[in-house]
Amino acid sequence: MTSTDESTGIWETIRDAPVPVKALLVGVFVNKLGWFLQVFLVLFLTTSKGFTPVQAGTALGVYGGGSVIGLIIGGSLSDRVGPRAAVMISMFGMAGFVLAIAYVPSYTAVVVVVALAGAVGQFYRPASAALLTELTPKNRQVMIFAVYRLAMNLGTTAAPLIGAALVAVSWNLLFIGEAVAALAYAAVAIVALPKRSATAVEQTPDDQPSAGGYVAVLRDYKYVLFLLCMFINAAIYMQYLAVLPLHMKADGLSTWWYSAIVALNGFVVITCELLVTKVVQNRPARVVAMTGFVLLGGGLAFYALPGGLAIFVIGTLLWTLAEIIGGPTMFAYPGMAAPKPLLGRYVGSAHAMFGLGSALGPFLGVWVWNTSGSQVWVWCGLAGAIGVVLAYFGMTPTTAEDTSIDATPAAEPELVGGQDE
Template sequence: MTEIDESTGIWRTIREAPTPVKALLVGVFVNKLGWFLQVFLVLFLTTSKGFTPVQAGTALGVYGAGSVIGLIIGGSLSDRVGPRAAVMISMFGMAGFVLAIAYVPSYAAIVVVVALAGAVGQFYRPASAALLTELTPKNRQVMIFAVYRLAMNLGTTAAPLIGAALVAVSWNLLFIGEAAAALAYAAVAIVALPKREKPAAAETSAEEVAAEPKGSYLAVLRDHKYVLFLICMFLNAAIYMQYLAVLPLHMNADGFSTWWYSAMVALNGFIVITCELLVTKYVQHKAARTIAMTGFVLLGGGLAFYALPGGLAIFVIGTLLWTLAEIIAGPTMFAYPGMAARKPLLGRYVGSAHAMFGLGSALGPFLGVWVWNSVGTQVWLWCGVLGAVGLVLAYFGMAPAPEPIDETTPVLEGGQHA
């Protein structure tokens, strides 16, 4: 039986985390409690503004595209001005743009503001992840990212209920509520997050300056192993999103009501919220590559399981399998960019990973529905094939670096690049 390192336990990790880390966890939870725009945008534009469903869907797509761009910009911004400033810029900007959506007069103006809200509102994510990486000991990084994911999931789960209550009073109150949540996170950043320290010129040798990676995403792309990991993130998201895109179509075609589909989604959410930290306690010190490969086996296999005949039991078992993939591999996959990054490019490494996951989340539903309309349930077999591709990419892209590892560094750090 594997001995558990108590120094990386759940409560000890939280209790001994630096104050800025605790502030980030609280800040992102509060911010996600006000995560209303993406959930209610289509309803707002159709019921309150009188636009067509096509126009509303287009605006939502523009929001998603803006979010991907914002993740890329956010990584660069974090490297240039520091995580604290990036979070503040993101939250103040988001508050302003969200409020503007309720008052701009035309559809074209709404689309522009929605795009800006989607972009600016994502600046904080690479910055927050970079700061978690910088301030957390290496042997606790996977656990702290699991806690971070829990804070996001709890806030995201509660947000639609809060938003529905606000909409019952006024649509304007919904936007005021999201702006208030963003300002609350900005206040946390001002009070609790550390300012960026600029080293004195005398402390940095000419050789060190020359050796530093230059401030460009091209420097990230020259890390060829990391590029393979970025493709892994894209595939992971594209496959994962089929539970929102194709699964309801499949269950409906098999004669199951919307209630049964909702039960599958609720089953996933319940297991992730209640079990991810406990599972992370056991897997956090395994090699990152091993955990990612295990995740792809369970994710691709779980979705491919839906292709089997057998009724409701098949849907339940398949959902349990890919949910297990999420709770085993999720924290490691999102902690890995900080392990692989060269410090001057930490924000860009993190931002590129989040952007690829966001791109997969945006394109995955469209591609999945297209394949479903073409070949029906065989779409799940293609998910299995893509899971196998992700496994191979993880094997080569997250291979341990050749240089020796310090004895105090956990096995998980084996995935770190030079």
């Protein structure tokens, strides 16, 4: 096609995507439909197992810590054995550990199994993102990541409702349901994802940065600045779950209004992200990310203004706009910046930093709220400004941004009949 707009349209991107990419989108959606553990873990441990709220909260924190470690391991695993094998290991392992949680006898055993479930269950994420990058033409990568995010968001939105229905029957059924969802994704990987020969994951003469694994990633100082962007993005983004409900309650607004604000964000993201991505995907990644940080920091800082409910609505719309403008580009960028032998590690490190920010952000935000009240939103605005600077210096323009002339897949893995090595 001669027109960039036509070649990177929503339906054109989905229609022309190779079978493995479509399979990944379906597999991730089905897997997220069974995303029950993190949502219901505290309730399960307190009501069914009889543990204290502190013990349950600790277990949830351990799950989050395991998830961050799993993302790092998953990136390395993807580079070493290939995305297909990494997805299979992740999903088979997750199914086993999730089922074990319902039956282990002691709190210590629960914590260990929860940590393993958090870690192994995240191996698939760098692998899936790496494979999307490898099999998608460069000029369509931002759009395909927007579709990928949509599949995850739809599944994640439906999962709590499905989980509540399963819990009404039996707690065991909840864990069986998540295991089945994981096995369904594993089946998709077995049937539809490409097997890769050793040459597809080994270093080539032109890809010297592969030496040293994650050490080589850290030597890319510009990419390290991008990793800090991911951390800041997640840390301040999570304040809508940590500090926003406290602020709205302090202002005398009911839980219903907070729920409506969160629902507004979800509705806009699900209905508008693909349309917005169609407009911004051909802009330089650095410019898109900087715009996202301006809107994210500005939207959160807007909460510091007086004005009641209207302030919360406007601020939420601003940072939601940041999410749908910057989100797909931020998660597609690691594939644009990575040398091929380190693709999984580049992707894994980005996901891990986002996960770390998601884990630490709520603690930091609530601490600042307890110390200085609504000034926490001013600090979020300042953090967003730092993100703008880091994105400017860290996100080097890549050849992937020249979409008018480069519409070939980023890397086409060799398909072989044997096992992944």
